[in-house]
Structures are given as C-alpha cells and as structure tokens.
Amino acid sequence: MKYLLIVVALLGIIGSGCSKYQKLLKSQDYELWYAEAMKYYEQEDYTRAATLLGQLVNIYRGTDKAEEANYVYANCLYGLNDFLTAGHYYREYVKNFPAGDYAEExxxxxxYCYYMRSPKPRLDQTTTEEAIQEFQLFINMYPNSARVDESTRLMDELRDKLVYKSYLNAKLYYNLGDYLGNNYQSAVIAAQNSLKDFPDTKYREELSFLILESKYIQAVNSVEEKKEERVRDTIDEYYSFVNEFPEGKYKKKADRIFEDTDKMLKGYNNEVAVN
Known part of the structure; x- marks a missing residue:
C-alpha cells in the first residue's frame, strides 16, 4: 500500500508538470518561455528546453537575448545527440557573434559535432574530412586555446580513420586479384597514395606489406617478358620493407617472399650464364 501511494504521488507530480508545460506551450508569453527554457536546460531536460528555444532563437534574433538563446539551444541539441543540427547552430553562433563569450567554445x-558524426571506416568519409577541416580551422583561429592539444589528438584519430579506409580500399583491390584486370597494381597504387598522404600513420606497416605482397603476386603470375623486371622490383621492395620493419609482424612472410623471388632471379641469371 505504501509503494502504491508513492507511485500515485509520482504520477501526480509528473501529470502536473506535463500540464504546466502544455499550458506554457499554448501561451504567447515569450519571456516566460525563455525563463522556463533556461530552467529546463539547467535541469538537463533538453527536450523541453530545445522545443522552446527552437522557436525563440528566431523570435529573439537581433535582441539582447539572441546570443544566449543560440548558445543554449545548440547545447540542448548536442545533449539530445542531434549532432547535425547542433553543429549548425554552433556555427550560427560563431557567424553571428564572432566576439561573443562562447565563440571559442x-x-x-x-x-566536435562533425567528429561525433564521423562514420565507421568502411563508409563514406566526407564527414570525417569535414571534421579535420573544422578542427584545423579552430586551431588556426585559437592557436593558444587549451583545446588545441585535444583538437590535434582528435585530428590524428580522424586521419587514421581515413588511412584505414584507404587501406580497406587497397585490400579490396588485392582481394579482387585478377578479376576483370590487374587489381594487384591498383592495390599497390592505392597503398602508395595512402603512405604519401599520411606518412606517419599507424597502419604504415600493413600498407607497406600490402605493396610488397601485391608486387610479389604480380611477379609470380607475370608474362615472361615482364617477369624478371617484376621479380627485381619485388626484391627491392622487400629490402625497403625489412629496413623499415626489421622485427615487424610480417617479417616471416616477407622473408618467404624474398626466398622465392631470389630463387627466381637466380634462375634467370643462370639462364643468362648458360646462354
């Protein structure tokens, strides 16, 4: 009985709150809307606060409350995980109040909203690229900000995602093999471009070995007039790889590639000596 009374009391409080909120929405007292929206915001009731502020940002445009309304509305949207719309209103704040109290934030x-919207590596990475551009813009605008180190760290994380995406693309070419053409050469080009664009990536070893392995497979399956050249190119690639990753996780596989290609090259040399 005691618990039933508590539940009834809670439902009564909730019902009363809903009734009060509905009456507020029906009123045209915008000053009251603003005051109540700020209360809801402080209580982290972002849904109600955003509902009110979503209308007030237009009503208060050009007034002394416009700056605060825009800032709080953006924060409410962020609190609701609506990163697309929140990002828009953060940018609106910067555009309309470049010298405002919250401009840096x-x-x-x-x-950061772009960062939160950045998808998994296998998907289109346009938003990831936009996030990097936005963080760079922030660093350029506020080079002495306490948020610069965090921005740099997040940019590195996003760049690694772009590299991993390019690695997956190169790996896709590799997996396609000779289907409808020489996809191994496409894998080499894709991986080389990734290393050129992101030389410090944590996926450097994976990309480098993919290049070596793709060149090796091309050499093994090559037509005779191109085989020796491709074998020599594979051996050169092997030396570059082991010089950079002498104790890497692909060292044994790389050594087997070298042993095989070295035998092939010695075979060519023996043929030349005989002839």
Whole structure:
C-alpha cells in the first residue's frame, strides 16, 4: 500500500508538470518561455528546453537575448545527440557573434559535432574530412586555446580513420586479384597514395606489406617478358620493407617472399650464364 501511494504521488507530480508545460506551450508569453527554457536546460531536460528555444532563437534574433538563446539551444541539441543540427547552430553562433563569450567554445563544438558524426571506416568519409577541416580551422583561429592539444589528438584519430579506409580500399583491390584486370597494381597504387598522404600513420606497416605482397603476386603470375623486371622490383621492395620493419609482424612472410623471388632471379641469371 505504501509503494502504491508513492507511485500515485509520482504520477501526480509528473501529470502536473506535463500540464504546466502544455499550458506554457499554448501561451504567447515569450519571456516566460525563455525563463522556463533556461530552467529546463539547467535541469538537463533538453527536450523541453530545445522545443522552446527552437522557436525563440528566431523570435529573439537581433535582441539582447539572441546570443544566449543560440548558445543554449545548440547545447540542448548536442545533449539530445542531434549532432547535425547542433553543429549548425554552433556555427550560427560563431557567424553571428564572432566576439561573443562562447565563440571559442562554439567553434570547437562545431568541429566536435562533425567528429561525433564521423562514420565507421568502411563508409563514406566526407564527414570525417569535414571534421579535420573544422578542427584545423579552430586551431588556426585559437592557436593558444587549451583545446588545441585535444583538437590535434582528435585530428590524428580522424586521419587514421581515413588511412584505414584507404587501406580497406587497397585490400579490396588485392582481394579482387585478377578479376576483370590487374587489381594487384591498383592495390599497390592505392597503398602508395595512402603512405604519401599520411606518412606517419599507424597502419604504415600493413600498407607497406600490402605493396610488397601485391608486387610479389604480380611477379609470380607475370608474362615472361615482364617477369624478371617484376621479380627485381619485388626484391627491392622487400629490402625497403625489412629496413623499415626489421622485427615487424610480417617479417616471416616477407622473408618467404624474398626466398622465392631470389630463387627466381637466380634462375634467370643462370639462364643468362648458360646462354
């Protein structure tokens, strides 16, 4: 009985709160809307606060409450995980209040909203690229900000995602093999471009071995007039790989590639000596 009374009391409080909120929405007292929206915001009731502020940001445009309304509305949207719309209103704040009290924070949050929207590596990475651009813009605008180190760290994380995406693309070419053409050469080009664009990536070893292995497979399956050249190219690639990763996780596989290609090259040399 005691618990039933508590439940009834709670439902009564909730019902009363809903009734009060519905009456507020029906009113045209925008000053009251603003005051209540700020209360909801402080209580982390972002849904109600955002509902009110979503209308007030337009009503208060050009007034002394416009800056605060825009900032709080963006924060409410962020609190609701609506990163797309939140990012838009953070950028709106920066555009409309470049010298405002929250300009630095909003510039950072604009980038961070892109970061939160960055998809998994296998998907299109346009948003990831936009996030990197936004973080770089923030660093350029606020080079002395306490958020610069964090922005740099997040940019590195996003770049690694782009590299992994390019690695997956190169791996896809590799897996396609000779289907409808020489996809191994496409894998080499894709991996080389990734290393050129992101030389410090944590996927450097994976990309480098993919290049070596793709060149090796091309050499083994090559037509005779191109085989020796491709074998020599594979051996050169092997030496580059082991010089950079002498104790890497692909060292044994790389050594087997070298042993095989070295035998092939010695065979060519023996043929030349005989002839």
């Amino acid at each position: 909003c510039q950072y949050m604009s980038a």
